[in-house]
Amino acid sequence: MVKKLLQDKREGLLLLAGFLLIVAPMSLFVSHIDLLSEVCDVVGFSFTALTDSAGSKGFLITLSVLVFISWRVIGFNREFLAKLFQLGVILVIGFAAKTGLKHVTESPRPYTELLTHQLLIPNPEHFYKLDAIQKEEMIDEISQQVSPWRTSHWQGEKDYSFPSGHTIFASICLAFFGGLFMQHKRYGLALMVGVWAVCVGYSRLWLGMHRPMDLVGSIVFVAAVYALMPSFSQLGMWMMQKLKYPAHIHR
Structure with a gap:
């Protein structure tokens, strides 16, 4: 059966x-993804x-x-x-x-590692101890360096990975x-x-x-x-x- x-x-x-x-094997390509890089509208869209x-x-x-x-x-x-x-x-x-x-x-989601590297939070796990408003403010702060094509998704999904x-x-x-x-x-x-x-x-x-x-x-x-x-x-x-x-x- x-x-x-x-x-x-x-x-x-x-x-x-x-x-x-x-x-x-996509892990081989992930290292080449720079979340701080500029993103053209065609790629972002x-x-x-x-x-x-x-x-x-x-x-x-x-x-x-x-x-x-x-x-x-x-x-x-x-x-x-x-x-x-x-x-x-x-x-x-x-x-x-x-x-x-x-x-x-x-x-934790990978973008929380970027927040850690930029010294906005002590470690990725800390992000999930923040309340909803604090999480939003944290992503708003990093958005000065990260394309909105990415941060708009971060704002929409603040749960685990x-x-x-x-x-x-x-x-x-x-x-x-x-x-x-x-x-x-x-x-x-x-x-x-x-x-x-x-x-x-x-x-x-x-x-x-x-x-x-x-x-x-x-x-x-x-x-x-x-x-x-x-x-x-x-x-x-x-x-x-x-x-x-x-x-x-x-x-």
Whole structure:
């Protein structure tokens, strides 16, 4: 049964493995990211758009686009409904676990290290002892040296670093939609989702919001949850019957 469970998800798991292999060595590039460097508007806008596409401001738009494309690829059938239910369950698990793990690990965000280096706080952990107003004032002070393309995100996310919620969402989309596209031989679409996921991950590093380990942990977590997720095929059949659709209809 476990073998069958994994076999049905081999494409999605393969894509996550590829994502992991690309993200893992990103630590080699992080050392070249200077958070104090000047940022042109094109670069700043591009990384902001990427990170927002997997964050609270834009994840629903991304999700809607991917669901629509999936519907066009496989049609409205029990597979489509089962996949949607799978997606909903893992999104709830992913976002709930993200919040819980952040409080358990209490890993400071990378930008707090810059605050420490600039002698604004004694150590990264001290940032989380400040109240909301003090944190905002601290980031305002460093904003004289750091591009607003970065500090605007710092102001919006003052919680802990591990794991990366944006990478969790990108990994879920890659496993579900990328895997689905591969199963239906739409390799170009799968590649596009993969490139987007990698770019989202790198945007989090570039902004000073995460370390490579945060991304790695997020991908591994999603892979584990996705691998153990039931197919819900019977539920898909039941929903089709309730909606008065014959199970064989594809479009």
